Structure formats: structure tokens, C-alpha cells
Amino acid sequence: MRGQAGLRSGDEYGNVDVVAGSPAGGARRPGRASPAGPDALQAALSAVARGDEAAFAVVYDRAAPVVLGTVRRIVRNPAQSEEVMQEVLLEVWRTAARFDPTAGSATAWITMLAHRRAVDRVRSEQRAAQREARSAAAEVGYDEVTEAVEASLDRERVRRCLDGLTELQRESVTLAYYGGYSYREVAQLLGVAVGTVKTRMRDGLIRLRDCLGVE
């Protein structure tokens, strides 16, 4: 548990105690994104860096559902989401040699690429005043995201940890992460000051990190 000394959720806001550590039955295993664990993904990724196409299939199988789910939350349009998912996976293929395991897990790296690209996609559309086209397209064939993969354990755990946040923390974090909104937009949506949103995002993520037991 190194590196956590610097950041603690803010007592100065009078928050209730953080529900840290292991909720009932939860193993403190970091980055449990797939059944075989994060190491398999990382091993596959280093083989991908050497041009191993079979290893890329392994990376795809482990990462694609997470990438698609993240992108779809933000982009909404199913066809566009699939397109972004493929772009992200190709970016993983292309830049695998630049991945540095000492700087974070493979899952974190890939989800960062996915989230960032999804956000870039919706923001560039916004800039180009294409928002109405997106929502119009989204009405066609958008089905509620229900197809579950093996993520149900993760989902349950995350839900529980999100429940441990204050309402403002939770809304700030989820509007940003699942909604793709900037902190200024979140402030506007929630009708609170920009500075408040910034600290709630930080404190909310710290609580989440501690509750999930990731390092």
C-alpha cells in the first residue's frame, strides 16, 4: 500500500468515515478485470509488443468488453462505439511496445486509452455542433446495456464502493467517468461551484480506490 500517504479523502468537508479495506468477502486483489487476473493480460501485452498476433487475440478477449462498455457509456451510439473500440484496440496493438508495467497495470493503461478516446470523440463532436446528430442516431437501436460478461463481481463491488461515497462525490465521479463530462460541465449540471466539483472528484476517487483495495 505504498503511495497512499499523500492523498486522503478530505476530512475538512466533514465527511463520514471512509469504508476502507475489505467489504464482506471481498478479496484485496488489485485489478481483477478478468478471470485469469491482470498478469495474463500484461504477459499477453508484452508478446503483442513483439508482433505476436495470437497474443493480440488474448488481449482482445480480455480487454474488448471493458473497452466497449466504457466507450458505449460515453458515446452511446452503438455503431460509433464499436468503431471507437476497434480504434482503441488497434492503438493497443500499435503502441504495445510503449507500455511500461512499472507505471501502472495493463488494464489501467488500456482503459485510459479507451476513456480518453471516447471523451475526445464526444468533445470533438460537441465542438463541431454535432450533438443533435449523435442523440438522434442514438435513438436508433440503442438498447439498454444489460449483456453481462464475467464483470458481475466487479460490478457488485464497484456499486457497493460507489454507495460509500457522498452523493456529491458519487455524482461528480460518475458524471465525469461514465458521462464523459468535464468538471466545469459537471459543476453546471449539479449547480455547484467549480472548485467544489474538483475536490469532490478527487476525494471520491480516493475513497473508491481505498474501498476497492487497488494500489
Place this chain on the structure above:
Amino acid sequence: MGERRTGLHALVGAYVLDAVEDGDRAQFERHLLSCDQCRDDVRGLREATARLAAAAAIAPRPELRQSTMQAAAVTRQLPPVVIGERTAATSRRVRWPVGRGIARTWLAGVAAGLAIVLAVAAVLLGVHAGAMQQRLAATQRRDSAMTAVLGAHDAVILTAAVRTGGTATVVMSHRARALVFTANGLATLPGVRAYELWLAGPAGVTPAGMLPPGHRGMSGPMVVGGLAKGEQLELTVEPATGSRQPTSAPIVRLVLDS
């Protein structure tokens, strides 16, 4: 000073959530270069967001798997960063690509950024891998203007949905004052109509070229040079012979000064 630092530290959550705008991001990343603790914090919080992502996982359509594999097979990979090249000043930058740096790394290989766009377009449209190879080869033989744009350090990529269907993608370099335009999934037009690009700016609207007839909705790449400040790129449907001024409303508009 103290005030300023706290302000920056508070930004760590928004930064990890990609909820910052470009200015904030750049400022925070400069700060990260000189703050070991902040980098640790970023790393830990990123693992938390990875769990948020995992909780959202959904199964992709099975056919996407093969098309992604095919696209990878025709996409050249970036070489690793050679350890000996790392200097104290740059190692942090390359270790974990943060912020906009990612987009640039992604675009760094000459023509490779466009190659990916084309590869994705091709697999989505089911273009045969052989045809794809030819197209990529043709792309890589294009004139130096395209090379200048795609290889430019300030290259950025913009994507937007086309109102009548499809997606427009622009790779642009302000320094080269040029952009490369591609589109995929465009609606097929009757033979007497064609897509035309325009640059719209304070000085009016000027033609920027007709899109060559697409192959299964994929069009381009086209190089548009001589960009001026404040201009927008627009696409309209025109008579196949082209127009001097747009005769219909733009079906996509890309604001170029980002």
C-alpha cells in the same frame, strides 16, 4: 505559490477522470513532471478508474473480433523507446504517456495515424484485406504534403459524425497549415451528385475539392492546404461537376482551431 499548488493538487481527480480541458491538462502535466507524489497518486487513482471501466464491460458482437485482428495484421507497430535514448529530462514523459502526448505519440509515425483510420474504416466496411493493402500503399506514396501533416508534431485528429450517415476524420497540423480528410460510411450518392469540401472562414467560403467517388462509402484521403485562422471545414452534397459556392447545407462541419 502555496495557493497555486493546492489548486493544482485538487485537479488530480478531474485529471484522472479525463474531465479537464486542454489548458488545465497541460498545466497539470507540467506539474506532474516535477512531483513524484502526484505521479503515484495518479497511478493509484487510475487503477480505481480501471475498476469503474471493468464494471461497465459488455460483450462485443462476435464478428468484431476477426475484423480487429485483420486490421492489426495490416498495421505496423511502433518500436519501443530504446532505454539508452532516455535522458533524465525525457524519461518521465515517455514512461507513461499522459495527456495529449498520447495523441501525438499515436500520430508520430508518418502516415501511420491515417493508416489506422483507413484500417478501421476498411474493416468496418468489410473491405478485403488485399484491397486494403493496396490502399495503404497508395496512401503511403502520396505527396509530401500528406507526409508533412501526418508527421507533424502538432498533428491532431478530429472526428465527427456526418449528418447523412458516416464519419468524417481530419488529421490536421496548424504548423503545416494543412489537413488530411478521410470519411467512411458515407451514403452512396446518385451519379449526378458528389461530395464537396469547403473551407468556410471570415473571408467567405472557398471550394476545397471534390471527394473522389468512394469505395463502399470510404473516401479520401484528401489533402487540403493553405488553412487560415478561424476556418471551418464543411462537407456538402453538390452536382457531380462541382459548385463554386455550396448549394446545400453542410452535412458535417469541423472547427479547425482547437
